[in-house]
Amino acid sequence: MSPSLHPFPCCLACSLLSAEDRSNIILGVPRSNHKEQGFISIDCGSTNDYADEDTGISYKSDTGFVDTGTNNVISPEHYSSNTVYGRQLINVRSFPQGKKNCYTLKPEQGKSSNYLIRTFFHYGNYDNKNEVPKFDVYVGVNYWTTVEPTNLSPTYRPSMFYVPTSDIIHVCLINTGSGIPFISALELRPLDKSLYPFDSGVLQxxxxxxxxxxxxxxxxxxxxxxxxxxxxxxxxxxxxxxxxxxxxxxxxxxxxxxxxxxxxxxxxxxxxxxxxxxxxxxxxxxxxxxxxxxxxxxxxxxxxxxxxxxxxxxxxxxxxxxxxxxxxxxxxxxxxxxxxxxxxxxxxxxxxxxxxxxFYLFKATDSRDVTAVVDIKQTSRISRDDWQGDPCSPNKYSWSGLTCSSDDIPRIISLY
Missing domain, CATH: 2.60.120 (Jelly Rolls)
Structure with a gap:
């Protein structure tokens, strides 16, 4: 037979490994130790936490990671045959309200680690409209990818290696006017800085x-x-x-x-x-x-x-x-x-x-201002759909009721 280039599931990405392989090795460590490695695994749209029977990975519901959106279940005829991620593709979290809806991830390693971020989008006609949406995804304050599934069933699952600039990582779904954003699963895996040793930016x-x-x-x-x-x-x-x-x-x-x-x-x-x-x-x-x-x-x-x-x-x-x-x-x-x-x-x-x-990335809002405005949001119990993610950056998705400076690192000038 002729040889070929065959896409392989690097153990760090663990994207296409068999259930048996993923249960035995997760990022190169035994399954019993994966929790202490700082994994964050979210089954978006799920109503409860659980341990996956095939991999042993503990998946969380959206609770504590995002404040907006609604839970949905895809149509049974669009259930995935994927033996590794099938369960995580049954539920979706959709966001019919607001232009920007964000998951807030607080990995225990903070900005001292690089990360693999992996997302899954399986439409599955969850809304019974047979209309596949198109929307953008941002990580932090920067554009990552556009989700545009080709039809009802295939799963779109982009991944990136990310160097954070703060201890909190936001993954935001942006409504661009072409349908309601949704997400099936979100995973974050810490990487030793000696692996994929790049100093800043994004690998995608x-x-x-x-x-x-x-x-x-x-x-x-x-x-x-x-x-x-x-x-x-x-x-x-x-x-x-x-x-x-x-x-x-x-x-x-x-x-x-x-x-x-x-x-x-x-x-x-x-x-x-x-x-x-x-x-x-x-x-x-x-x-x-x-x-x-x-x-x-x-x-x-x-x-x-x-x-x-x-x-x-x-x-x-x-x-x-x-x-x-x-x-x-x-x-x-x-x-x-x-x-x-x-x-x-x-x-x-x-x-x-x-x-x-x-060079091509936006800068996040000054961390001191972020801490201050988040404290105000919590103590004053402010509930606004767009008060998610970074307050000022990028400018077109900044929080309502704020005036931000145009500095390289934006500052919050006033609230109104």
Whole structure:
């Protein structure tokens, strides 16, 4: 069979793992320890808290996270067949009132951690109107994505890696006039700052590829000369210092160049001149090399923009390399055998993310003013639909009854 690029569920994202895998490993830690890792898992629209039977993850209702909206249940004919997230897609929380409705997340690690934020939107004709809405989602004070499901049943589930600037994270649904916003589930997972080591901004629109899989034919034409290889042997996760811990099924497959060639080359035809990319590579030596044979290679990104030191792998031990560098413009890479290598390079998986740099992001309202106005809201029991999320930023969604400055970091000038 021809090899292909097959999207893989990095254990950090845990997006498509089987129920069994997700119950055994959650972000690389045992299921029994996941609570102490600071997970926030919300089954939006649910009326009660529960522990998922398949994964052991504790899901909360919306109570305490959002003050507005109504609970709904999708039509039975649109129940998802997804064995991992099926239960979380039955209920939805909809927001018929107000332009901006926000979930307030207070992770115990605060701004000292980076986070994976994942959302799920499964319309399922919950309102019996057969009209799929379109709306925007903001994280903090900045635009993240537009939700526009293609029809009644498919689930839209964007995710991002986020560097917070405060201890509170707002996820806001914005009514843009094309239907009532809704959400099925919202998850937040803390990440050690050594994982995906970017300093600020947002990583989004991630593509995670399992190399060597023969089940996905989408990319066969472009990479038909890459030769798949695999093993049934156990990958040594315990003896490895690889904190990323990609799924075992990903590490057991790989690709190498065809006979007579010494490089694996990838060219991202979707990247444009103003694109910004962040990349991670995952390797494991799954072949038992005969004595005296050596596999050594280097990574070259964007034609010399980044060149690694020579890399050698230990048998069945994973190695993950995330480059703490943003690559601008057209994106490509090659993995090249060194002149001293007896064998061609291999690649088990790689990840590519789009980057939103801080230069393009709005700044949140001054934290002192936020604390003060939230105290006023609580003590005076002010109830206004739009008093959610950040008070001043972005300006078009600022709270009613406030006057905000136009400073780089907005200040609240007055209340009226």
């Amino acid at each position: 629109n991630g593509l995670r590829y399992d190399m060597g899989s023969t089940t996905d034919k989408v990319f066969v034409r472009t990479l038909s000369n890459w030769v798949p290889t695999n093993t049934s042997l156990a990958i040594d996760m315990q003896g490895s210092n690889d904190s990323y811990k990609p799924p075992l099924e990903v590490l057991r497959t790989a690709v190498q160049p065809p006979s007579g060639y010494h490089a694996l080359r990838f060219d991202d035809n979707t990247s444009v001149d103003d694109s910004k990319r962040y990349v991670c590579f995952h390797f494991a030596e799954i072949a038992k090399l005969t004595q005296g044979m050596k596999r050594e290679f280097i990574i070259d990104v964007n034609g010399g923009n980044y060149i690694s030191e020579p890399i050698m792998l230990d048998h069945l031990k994973p190695l993950s390399i995330c480059l703490n560098q943003i690559f601008k413009g057209h994106f490509s890479f090659s993995i090249n055998a060194t002149t001293g290598s007896d064998l061609p390079p291999i690649l088990n998986a790689f990840e590519v993310y789009g980057v939103i740099s801080p």
